[in-house]
Amino acid sequence: MSKLAGMFEACRAERRAALIGYLPAGYPTVPGSKELLGAMVASGCDLVEVGVPFSDPVMDGPTIQAAAEEALRAGFRLSELFGVVDSIASAGGRAVVMTYWNPVHRYGVDAFARDLASAGGLGVITPDLVPDEAEQWLEASERHGLDRIFLVAPSSTEERIASTAKASSGFLYATSVMGVTGARDVVSNAAPELVRRVREHTDLPVGVGLGVRSGAQAAELAGFADGVIVGSAFVTRAAEGGERAVRELTEELAEGVRNPVATIG
Amino acid sequence: MVGSEGGSAGLLPTSHDPDAKGHFGPxxxxxxxxxxxxxxxxxxAAYEKARVDPEFLNEFDRLLRDYAGRPSLLTEAPRFAKHAGGARILLKREDLNHTGSHKINNVLGQALLTKRMGKRRVIAETGAGQHGVATATACALMGLDCVVYMGEVDTERQALNVARMKLLGAEVVPVKTGSRTLKDAINEALRxxxxxxxxTHYLLGTAAGAHPFPMLVRDFHRVIGIEARRQVLELIGRLPDVVAACVGGGSNAIGIFHGFIDDPEVRLVGLEPGGDGVSTGRHGxxxxxxxxxxxxxAYSYLLQDDDGQIAEAHSISAGLDYPGVGPEHSWLKDTGRAEYRPITDAEAMEAFSLLSRTEGIIPAIESAHALAGAIKLGKELGEEAVILVNLSGRGDKDVDTAAKYFNLAPQE
Incomplete structure (x- = not known):
């Protein structure tokens, strides 16, 4: 049973989308990331994605690349991830981890799942692991009660959307544009079409990410998605103005997801 | 030279193909x-159609013959061989191909596929610049737009190749992230x-990356081994005892190895960049x-720390400076069909100098790793042995590096 299902149900009951915020663990430091993620939860994120800094983040644009490099330069170790997750869970927040697969493979897939579950983490988002290669993770996530959040993209075929949805739990992550992470001025018009296609194959909630940075964009996405995912914009605000700036952005986005713009879907 | 005699014979399906999801063993x-x-x-899908389509196979053969200059020569190196325990050393002269290395084989094949897929823009990564130059060349030939990503460190140590690519009409983008070498150029190309x-087609230059690239790149390079096997038999009436090739990503090695993979008596030896020495941690x-x-x-062997962060490779050779390797090499290592040994920068440069002085052939520093391996193997096996070395590229691009290394440059 997915621990995230309840969250999405509650948001649906309030006729709003969930706000999902991303920040890398260890950015700018390990204690610093705990404070920032704590502030995101306290000021309106329904769920946070705790990123794992990686040396070769091929799906990320310059903002998150720079944050990952800074975290690694500051000495971030993978074992510290679980403390960051625990700090969120202990404070009553919900956390999933977003990670490239090699660090998990190196740590040991089952050991990673075990340690994440015991820290109170709810699942893992896997940007470079597709269900076709995920046999070990399917088993480990079942064993330790974690949600598996796979990605779908505008280029995904119907068959792949169906098989990816079948392998997923918690929610499905729809990348709204073809491209790397990074804030954009305009929300892609591919997003509503992708969400429409996904809904033909699954009842799972759909979170939409890549490019969101304002309350107005969040409101637009909330019109057709179950979750609005914001990453690079949080990293930028954290770099510019620390905890206060992160709170301000959270509040603006939280307002946005509560005022969905009706779209023809 | 169509069909089994031409380069397109390398595209025929064999029992060494990966499974449907691209796995060589695990x-x-x-x-x-x-x-x-x-x-x-x-x-x-495009490749599976093309590899059995006579029109594609004929066109690939024609380009290899009339444009790349295949078949490449097999040259015996008797004066070099005196320094290799007296073993017979035969050089497969990929350095004589158009653009100066084996890279042209794969590039012509993938550029043809690009056109078949109806794409008009090609991107590529390059380390030493050999693959970038080859890609820019094929794009000029076929009227495709070309963007080459190259680590900033490599644009500096291979400035001549940067100019070459630009002359050929390609855009060269210096990559300033991470270690600013080949792995980061691949990251940027993927983005x-x-x-x-x-x-856009990503014209990957080595037999690594996601399926189908390891198979695709291998097959376009199998022509090296197919020709070499025939040429060695013609020259000496028997198979070589050893086939030696350098391994960074592993494309020239996998291409020549496959000519002999079903000949169990032939040892296949890959020579890796040992940098300052494996024990120093500064190597590839x-x-x-x-x-x-x-x-x-791809899932393969790689250089990484305990947290799974990818390590930086170190090599005097920009083309071997890569912390990963093609997955089929991992399989050949595990099954024992091939063996892999490190060659230090110093050993490679000694072989580089030796071939230049004894045979009048300046090799690429990448290929000098294979030559250094042949010296060691020759000494181990003695004068009865025959060693086939894949001379994967010429050293013109490395003259600046070598001049600095051997202190030949005029003092400023």
Whole structure:
């Protein structure tokens, strides 16, 4: 049973989308990331994605690349991830981890799942692991009660959307544009079409990410998605103005997801 | 030279092909973002059609013959051989191909596939610049737009090749992230690909990455081994005892190895960049000192720390400066069909100098690793042995590096 299902149900009951915020663990430091993620939860994120800094983040644009490099330069170790997750869970927040697969493979897939579950983490988002290669993770996530959040993209075929949805739990992550992470001025018009296609194959909630940075964009996405995912914009605000700036952005986005713009879907 | 005699014979399916999902034993596969899976599927489908289409095979043969200059020569190196225990040393002269290395084989094949897929833009990564130059060349020939990503460190040590690519009409983008070498150039090319996949083909230069690249690149290079086997038999009436090739990503090695893979009496030896020495930690000897993991889409041996962060490779050779390796090499290592040894920068440069002075052939520093391996193997096996060395590229691009290394440059 997915621990995230309840969250999405509650948001649906309030006729709003969930706000999902991303920040890398260890950015700018390990204690610093705990404070920032704590502030995101306290000021309106329904769920946070705790990123794992990686040396070769091929799906990320310059903002998150720079944050990952800074975290690694500051000495971030993978074992510290679980403390960051625990700090969120202990404070009553919900956390999933977003990670490239090699660090998990190196740590040991089952050991990673075990340690994440015991820290109170709810699942893992896997940007470079597709269900076709995920046999070990399917088993480990079942064993330790974690949600598996796979990605779908505008280029995904119907068959792949169906098989990816079948392998997923918690929610499905729809990348709204073809491209790397990074804030954009305009929300892609591919997003509503992708969400429409996904809904033909699954009842799972759909979170939409890549490019969101304002309350107005969040409101637009909330019109057709179950979750609005914001990453690079949080990293930028954290770099510019620390905890206060992160709170301000959270509040603006939280307002946005509560005022969905009706779209023809 | 059509069919079994031409280069296109390398495209025929064999028992050494990976499974449907691209696995060589446990290695390979697709550890890639979902956004790129459709493009990989499209490429797989296009290749499966092309490899049995006479029109494609004829066109590939024609380009290899009339444009690249194949078949490349087999040259015996008797004066060099005196320094290799007296063993017979035969050089497969990929340095004589158009653009100066084996890279042209794969590039012509993939550029043809690009046109068949109706794409008009090509992106590529390059380390030493050999693959970048070859790609820019094929794009000029076929009227395709070309963007080459190259680590900033490499644009400095291979400035001549940067100019070559620009002369050929390509855009060269210096990559300033990470270690600013080959692995980071691949990262940046992948970021471009995911944003432009509709009209863009990623022309990967080595037999690594996500399926179908390891098979595709291998097959376009199998011509090296097919020719070499025939040429060695013609010259000496028997097979060589050893086939030696340098291994960075592993494309020239996998191409020549496959000519002999079903001849169990022929030893296949890959020579990896040992940099300052494997014990110093400053090297690129992935198969010698690496551990299993996922990089750039494939499960293979790689250089990484305890947290799975990818390590920086170190080599005097920009073309071998890569912390990963093609997945089929991991499989050949595990099955024992091939063996892999490190060669230090110093050993490679000694062989570089030796071949230049004894045979009048300046090799690429990459290929000098294979030559250094041949010296060692020759000394081990003695004068009865025959060693086939893949001379994968010429050393013109390395003259600046060598001049500095041997203190030949005029003092400023």
């Amino acid at each position: 290695w390979g596969g697709r550890f890639m973002p979902e956004a790129l899976i459709a493009a990989l599927d499209e490429l797989s 471009d690909w995911v944003a432009n996949v509709d009209d 000897a992935t198969l010698t000192a690496g551990s299993p993991g996922m990089l750039h889409g």
